[in-house]
Amino acid sequence: MRDLNRKFNQDNGHQLDLIPESTNGDFVSAYHNDDEELIDPFCVEDNPHKITFEDITSAAFKIKCGIVNTPCVQSRLSDATGIDLYLKKDFLQRTGSFKERGARYALLMLSEEQKQAGVISASLGNHALALCYHGYKLGIPVTVVMPVLAPIMKIAACRQYGANVIVDGPDMGEAKRIALRHGKEKGLTYINGYDHPDIMAGQGTLGLEIVEQVPNIDAVVVPIGGGGLIAGVALAVKTLHPNVTIIGVESERCPSFYMARKTNRPTRATIDSTLADGLAVPMVGYNAFATANSLIDKLVVVKEEWIAIAILKLVENEKCIVEGAGATGLAAILAGQLDELKGKRVVLPLCGGNIDTTILGRCLERGLAAEGRLLKFTVTVSDRPGGIAELCRMLASIGVSIKDIMHERAWIMSDIFSVDVKVVCETRDREHATQLKNMLHQNYQRVVFGTSDNSTSHHLNV
Numbered sequence: 208m209r210d211l212n213r214k215f216n217q218d219n220g221h222q223l224d225l226i227p228e229s230t231n232g233d234f235v236s237a238y239h240n241d242d243e244e245l246i247d248p249f250c251v252e253d254n255p256h257k258i259t260f261e262d263i264t265s266a267a268f269k270i271k272c273g274i275v276n277t278p279c280v281q282s283r284l285s286d287a288t289g290i291d292l293y294l295k296k297d298f299l300q301r302t303g304s305f306k307e308r309g310a311r312y313a314l315l316m317l318s319e320e321q322k323q324a325g326v327i328s329a330s331l332g333n334h335a336l337a338l339c340y341h342g343y344k345l346g347i348p349v350t351v352v353m354p355v356l357a358p359i360m361k362i363a364a365c366r367q368y369g370a371n372v373i374v375d376g377p378d379m380g381e382a383k384r385i386a387l388r389h390g391k392e393k394g395l396t397y398i399n400g401y402d403h404p405d406i407m408a409g410q411g412t413l414g415l416e417i418v419e420q421v422p423n424i425d426a427v428v429v430p431i432g433g434g435g436l437i438a439g440v441a442l443a444v445k446t447l448h449p450n451v452t453i454i455g456v457e458s459e460r461c462p463s464f465y466m467a468r469k470t471n472r473p474t475r476a477t478i479d480s481t482l483a484d485g486l487a488v489p490m491v492g493y494n495a496f497a498t499a500n501s502l503i504d505k506l507v508v509v510k511e512e513w514i515a516i517a518i519l520k521l522v523e524n525e526k527c528i529v530e531g532a533g534a535t536g537l538a539a540i541l542a543g544q545l546d547e548l549k550g551k552r553v554v555l556p557l558c559g560g561n562i563d564t565t566i567l568g569r570c571l572e573r574g575l576a577a578e579g580r581l582l583k584f585t586v587t588v589s590d591r592p593g594g595i596a597e598l599c600r601m602l603a604s605i606g607v608s609i610k611d612i613m614h615e616r617a618w619i620m621s622d623i624f625s626v627d628v629k630v631v632c633e634t635r636d637r638e639h640a641t642q643l644k645n646m647l648h649q650n651y652q653r654v655v656f657g658t659s660d661n662s663t664s665h666h667l668n669v
């Protein structure tokens with residue numbers, strides 16, 4: 208451990224000892240019970256490592272050849288949101304996320320000995336993919352431990368790059384323990400996907416590109432998982448333009464940075480499954496928190512339905528397929544949580560596009576439902592010949608399109624000559640939906656709308 212620590216400091220030119228030593232030379236016990244010795248020497252609570260702006264510029268220079276300098280272009284959503292929005296399309300990286308920046312830099316910074324032995328990490332997806340791809344490109348053996356709930360597509364993609372993929376552990380916490388143990392046994396360097404200093408420095412290159420690409424930025428809105436991305440981006444942007452506002456966004460289902468701010472240290476938050484699976488990290492990194500906390504001007508926590516709507520808006524308006532984590536910045540804007548940005552120039556990193564097709568389909572439907580464009584209702588109509596046909600004619604007369612229709616006789620309590628008709632239909636927009644509702648209420652006595660149209664928003668004119 209002492210050697211690893213020294214190696215890290217030598218390789219990176221850092222002055223800090225990452226493993227704290229007590230005055231008598233014994234290691235301070237940062238280790239506990241079963242996890243004794245299973246600690247990541249690069250991420251130590253008692254001695255967090257803040258990266259510097261020079262780390263980021265060094266990363267930018269080193270990874271230049273292996274990373275796409277992705278476009279950052281004005282968004283078509285600018286008019287509708289009243290914000291001069293720019294989208295940094297980092298989902299266009301080869302493996303679909305910004306994680307390649309940090310992964311490539313961390314791999315390039317290994318000593319020759321470490322490169323030969325190889326690296327290991329635990330990840331649910333994007334970091335694993337990035338590490339496997341760049342390990343393959345650079346000829347460095349990579350092992351990733353992916354929890355059993357990791358998407359099958361991502362597991363298969365990692366194997367495609369010739370990586371050793373171990374699918375084990377019910378969640379990320381256990382996968383990480385397995386990876387640390389395996390790494391220790393095999394002499395592999397563990398690379399934390401958000402808290403390793405080189406990872407954060409690599410992610411910071413996204414911030415450098417943004418300020419090169421867009422002049423006079425007022426704010427950057429950055430999604431937060433373990434905090435590596437916001438740490439790097441905030442440091443890069445604030446160093447060059449201290450007046451730019453940095454806003455962090457989390458899903459309400461994994462508010463780990465919010466928890467850390469509340470307790471003033473990385474603290475485990477309770478997390479639930481979320482559309483923003485890339486952000487589902489229960490505790491932000493020690494180094495990430497130390498680097499980012501003072502640079503973040505505002506933190507917002509967004510609701511799931513807004514993430515679904517943001518995914519839908521990006522598909523419809525920008526023709527961009529973005530995963531939940533990458534869409535949280537736009538979600539916060541659409542939800543009206545960042546109205547102070549109206550009239551300002553704001554950059555949103557669209558930092559990942561790895562969304563399963565089935566999940567994408569569900570997001571689009573949820574987005575439509577939350578916007579009132581997909582409606583579900585039950586109406587009681589006459590069971591005499593022509594009753595249902597009359598309903599269908601009525602819907603067609605105002606251009607409402609039926610997606611599903613089903614009728615039910617046996618369980619209705621009212622008159623025997625009535626039938627309950629359940630309809631799922633599409634409308635053009637909220638106004639059109641209101642027209643439909645008024646028409647149904649005028650023509651039928653009993654109309655019940657499903658929960659899906661009790662939505663969300665008056666902000667949504669996009």
Ligand SMILES: Cc1ncc(COP(=O)(O)O)c(C=O)c1O
Pocket residue numbers: 304333334400401430431432433434435436437485486488530532533558559560
């Ligand atoms: C697409 C996407 N966006 C944002 C993040 C958050 O990055 P970080 O964990 O460095 O905070 C992740 C993390 O995996 C991600 O995959």
